[in-house]
Amino acid sequence: xxxxxxxxxxxxxxAHKHYGKVQALRGVDLELRGGELLALLGxxxxxxxxxxxxxxxxxxxxRGSVSLFGRDPQDIVARRNxxxxxQDASLPPTLKVGELLELTASYYPQPRAVAESAGMAGxxxxxxxxxxxxSGGQQRRVQFALALCGNPRLLFLDEPTVGMDIEARQKLWAxxxxxxxxxxxxxxxxxxxxxxxxxxxRVCVMAHGRVISEGSVDALRARVAMKRVRCSSALDVATxxxxxxxxxxxxxxxxxxxxxxxxEALLRRLLAADAAVADLEVQAADLAEAFxxxxxxxxxxxxxxxxxxxx
Amino acid sequence: xxETIATPAMPGRRVLGAFAAEARSELVRxxxxxxxxxxxxxFPAAFYLMFGILLGSHGVGDGAARYxxxxxxxxxxxxxxxxGFGVSLALERDNGLxxxxxxxxxxxxxxxxxxxxxxxxxxxxxGALLLSMAIGLAGVPLTATQVATLLATDAFGVLPFCAxxxxxxxxxxxxxxxxxxNLVYLPMAFLSGLWFPLSMMPxxxxxxxxxxxxxxxxxxxxxxxxxxxxSRLPHALVLAGFTLACLLLAARRLRRHG
Numbered sequence: 001x002x003x004x005x006x007x008x009x010x011x012x013x014x015a016h017k018h019y020g021k022v023q024a025l026r027g028v029d030l031e032l033r034g035g036e037l038l039a040l041l042g043x044x045x046x047x048x049x050x051x052x053x054x055x056x057x058x059x060x061x062x063r064g065s066v067s068l069f070g071r072d073p074q075d076i077v078a079r080r081n082x083x084x085x086x087q088d089a090s091l092p093p094t095l096k097v098g099e100l101l102e103l104t105a106s107y108y109p110q111p112r113a114v115a116e117s118a119g120m121a122g123x124x125x126x127x128x129x130x131x132x133x134x135s136g137g138q139q140r141r142v143q144f145a146l147a148l149c150g151n152p153r154l155l156f157l158d159e160p161t162v163g164m165d166i167e168a169r170q171k172l173w174a175x176x177x178x179x180x181x182x183x184x185x186x187x188x189x190x191x192x193x194x195x196x197x198x199x200x201x202r203v204c205v206m207a208h209g210r211v212i213s214e215g216s217v218d219a220l221r222a223r224v225a226m227k228r229v230r231c232s233s234a235l236d237v238a239t240x241x242x243x244x245x246x247x248x249x250x251x252x253x254x255x256x257x258x259x260x261x262x263x264e265a266l267l268r269r270l271l272a273a274d275a276a277v278a279d280l281e282v283q284a285a286d287l288a289e290a291f292x293x294x295x296x297x298x299x300x301x302x303x304x305x306x307x308x309x310x311x
Numbered sequence: 312x313x314e315t316i317a318t319p320a321m322p323g324r325r326v327l328g329a330f331a332a333e334a335r336s337e338l339v340r341x342x343x344x345x346x347x348x349x350x351x352x353x354f355p356a357a358f359y360l361m362f363g364i365l366l367g368s369h370g371v372g373d374g375a376a377r378y379x380x381x382x383x384x385x386x387x388x389x390x391x392x393x394x395g396f397g398v399s400l401a402l403e404r405d406n407g408l409x410x411x412x413x414x415x416x417x418x419x420x421x422x423x424x425x426x427x428x429x430x431x432x433x434x435x436x437x438g439a440l441l442l443s444m445a446i447g448l449a450g451v452p453l454t455a456t457q458v459a460t461l462l463a464t465d466a467f468g469v470l471p472f473c474a475x476x477x478x479x480x481x482x483x484x485x486x487x488x489x490x491x492x493n494l495v496y497l498p499m500a501f502l503s504g505l506w507f508p509l510s511m512m513p514x515x516x517x518x519x520x521x522x523x524x525x526x527x528x529x530x531x532x533x534x535x536x537x538x539x540x541x542s543r544l545p546h547a548l549v550l551a552g553f554t555l556a557c558l559l560l561a562a563r564r565l566r567r568h569g
Contacts, residue, residue: 056414079416080321086414089407094343095336106332107416109319130343150416 006033009081009154009185010055010073014064017050024050026209027064032154037176037186039196042206043295048189049087051206052156055187056084069154080108083152085143087159087189093132097123097142100131101149108150120178121145122171136163144172154185161195173198193287205291207298217287226285226293227263230255231270232278243269255279259289329418333425341395341429351394352437355387358506359441364449376449378508380441381532384465385525386505387437391430392469393496397476398488399426405485423477430469438465453536460535468528471550474557475524481564499523524553 012030016023025047032038032055040048053059054066057073071078091100098114105111118124121144126134134142140163147155157176161169176199180186190196196203196217203220205213213220226247233256240258241249245266248259260266263282271277285293341347363379403409412422442458445451453461476492483491500506502516503526509517520526527546533539 058410058413076416076419077321079414080319082414082416084411084414086407086411089411090403091408092336092340094340099336099339103332103336104415106325106329107418109321109325156414 006035008032009034010066010068012051012054012061012064012066015051015054015061015066016063017047017054017059017061023209025054025061028206028209028211030055030204030211032185032187034153034185035180035183036201037180037188037199038202038204039200040187040189040204040206041193041196041291046206046295047209048206049158050209052158052187052189056082056156080150081153083147083150083155085147085155085157085160087162089143091131091139091143091146094130096128096130097134097145098127100142101127101145104146105149108152110151112149112151114149117145117149120148120175122168122175137165137168140164141168141172144175148175148179152184155179155187157186157188159190160188161190161192169195193291197287203287205294207295208302210298212298213294220287220294221284221290223290223294226289227260228283228285228289229258229260229263229266229270229281230283231280232256233270233274234276235270235274239273240270245269259285326418330421330424333417333421334428337425337429338432341433347395348433351387351390351433352440354390355383355437356440356444358386359383359444360448364444376445376451377536378533378538380445380451381461381536381538382505382508382529384438384441384461385468385503385529385532386500387441388434388465388468388528389472389496389500389525391433391437392472392474393476393479393492394489395430395433395476396426396473397478397480397492400477401480401483401488402485404480427470427473430473431466434469435462435466438462457536461532464528464531464535468531468550471524471528471554471557474554474561478557478561478564481561499525502526503529505529521549524550527553 008031010032012028015025015028015030017025028047028051030038030051040051042048050059054061055068055073057066057068057075057079060066060074066073068075068078069081073079095103097118101114101117105114105117111117112120114127115124118127121141123138123141123145126138126142131139131142140160144157144160147157155176160176161172164172173195176186176188180199180201186199188195188199200217202215203213203217204211205220213223215223230252232254235256237249237251237256240246240256243266245260245262246258247261250257258266267280267282359379363376363383366375400409409422438461442453442461446453446458475495479492479495480488503509503520503523504512505525509520527549530539530541530546531543531550534541534543
């Protein structure tokens with residue numbers, strides 16, 4: 001199914017929000033659709049948490065509009081469609097996992113059975129344990145179980161895999177993929193770019209209160225035309241670093257490593273300068289590099305803006 | 312195209328179920344927390360055992376044991392309101408639990424009502440413990456009506472202190488709240504004559520006593536055990552007014568500052 005035929009579940013239109021003098025959002029448009037996973041990326045302070053808070057009805061925008069299933073998110077009827085996993089919520093330490101699931105499920109009209117939610121989140125063996133006795137990773141899995149126990153159509157997951165080991169993370173990813181395949185919409189904020197690469201249908205990069213890039217993972221990579229070139233060569237870092245095509249050069253495990261926006265031109269120059277080049281590799285930038293470049297560009301813009309405002 | 316499938320309706324029975332689940336969870340989680348429950352139960356009980364029963368038995372008849380049953384139960388009832396309600400609200404505003412609950416479709420009011428019922432139950436437990444000590448250890452003769460009236464006074468007497476705790480909880484976030492509430496709790500108990508009878512205090516403090524809500528609750532508790540013949544209505548009205556004022560102020564602060 002292509003993106004635009006999926007039903008729209010939630011929307012921010014031209015949302016502005018400030019805290020005191022800090023402008024957290026400067027006109028953000030965002031659409032969430034059923035059966036689609038949107039990854040919201042961006043450095044700390046980019047406005048991700050504020051955008052989520054508006055969609056959850058935790059605060060109201062100064063300007064612009066928010067809707068959740070066609071309603072005001074502060075309307076409880078709208079929120080009966082959503083599941084929520086927040087980054088830092090301390091749950092009651094003395095309650096057992098099963099009790100927490102029953103309590104949260106009681107808020108919803110047609111929740112999943114406790115055993116089903118627990119099974120999907122991989123906490124079926126923890127139901128009788130008190131929350132305080134669980135490890136950090138187990139607590140995150142319980143919070144994930146709480147997010148999906150209401151049988152929601154849209155899930156908000158804020159940094160869901162922080163504190164999890166690799167195996168637990170893979171299991172959680174698999175569970176998220178199953179939910180999305182069943183038509184559930186998911187909004188994921190994460191610092192782990194591989195998480196966005198592994199799961200996201202759409203990636204939305206925020207910086208300084210704006211959406212600076214939105215599209216598929218491939219589109220984001222393509223937007224940043226950075227390539228990595230690696231090879232074994234007699235040339236040294238200083239020499240290649242001075243070439244106009246090279247953005248950055250260093251040694252990486254005994255091999256020369258370069259990043260470039262003009263891979264073809266760089267390769268012609270490289271092969272001309274050193275006929276003995278071996279082990280040549282050219283790779284597209286991964287999401288992390290794309291992301292870094294995008295946010296650096298936005299930083300520079302914001303810096304110029306601040307200068308203009310000051311002048 | 313906005314998603315058109317209607318949200319499944321929430322039957323009234325399930326909404327009530329959510330209120331019940333919230334109240335049950337609040338109660339269970341605090342009953343499992345000795346660090347919360349023990350001081351609240353043991354401080355008034357230990358004071359009563361020392362001053363009301365062991366030292367008081369040398370006095371005239373059951374006077375001291377009866378008098379201090381009322382004042383220590385007032386003292387005991389203040390704590391679940393101030394700490395069970397106020398401190399837990401301040402902590403949960405700080406640690407993200409309240410934010411999560413506001414994002415979830417929890418019925419509005421279920422959170423505060425759950426905490427209120429928890430405080431009410433703990434207050435009744437404190438009252439029941441002191442009553443059983445008065446009857447079993449000190450042999451204070453109490454009629455069934457007196458027992459029932461004191462228990463009801465203790466249970467509902469927690470409400471003004473819940474409201475005060477709520478208000479303080481909106482001023483101070485997190486770990487600062489217990490300290491501030493102790494600064495309210497202990498002086499207020501002393502100044503209302505809960506530790507020493509007001510008749511033993513300087514005239515100024517005696518005249519100031521009606522300022523404190525705990526003074527009025529104590530008058531109701533004294534009346535419940537047959538030690539005050541005056542009208543109860545003014546005290547009940549003062550407590551109701553105090554509760555309302557705290558609630559309104561707290562609601563205003565929560566609306567402005569979240």
